[in-house]
Amino acid sequence: MFDEMSTCRVEMVLPTRIGYERIAMECSASFAKCWGTVAERIEDLKTAVAEACLNAMEHGNKGRPEARVVVTLDMVNGSIVVQVKDEGSGIPEIPPDPDIQKKIEELEPARGLGLFLIRHLMDQVEFNKFTEQGHVVRMVIRLENPQPVS
């Protein structure tokens, strides 16, 4: 389904149901802990995974409960690679970084922070990757010294 499949791949299939992003979040945290990831980066990963899943549910799958979000976690060359797939047609335009002043002055909507958080918390992000099954957001978090924890 995705490229870069590793021997330690973890795959989750989630319904489009707000709140279930927490399942992916906790699973990602457990995966990262298995590779000795430091606590600060685990928190970064959790937030980015949650936001990517929320985007997939709200915008990609447009809230359709029958549509699925597929999350994979791989360890590739010392990095955790997370791919979040939805059944949508991608992100038409990557928004610029939010302007908090404008939000506070109500000149732009308060919402729309998810992609910003993903971009700033991950080491590498690719939006608008497409496979036969749908749209994928690919996120990478590089680990300094990944060691499998037994």
Added chain:
Amino acid sequence: MGDQNQIRVENRGGLSILDITGDVTSASEPFFSEAYKHPDVDGVGKIVLKFDEGAYINSGGIAVLIQLLAESRRTAQKVGITGLSEHFKKIFHMVGITRFADIYASMDEALQAME
């Protein structure tokens, strides 16, 4: 699925504390809105938002907080924040919330600085 919000309001003269239990997401909006309209908050000069350190706060929750900050700016209320984990302190700084609300390490520190 997340922890249901509960916001307890405590008034200390010119300062009100909003003690927020549970996760902060877009579903928190009515809870924040109700708390903000509470007679002990309406018209008070200073507000301290106390979060659960283990709470899940997502972008929808941050948007709710931005709406509250927008409202407090209109009414010239000073807002302080406490109870955040190190991760969410970083996120709030990253988003720029710290330009409009000071973050304190503890409630005691918040009260000392704001009262």
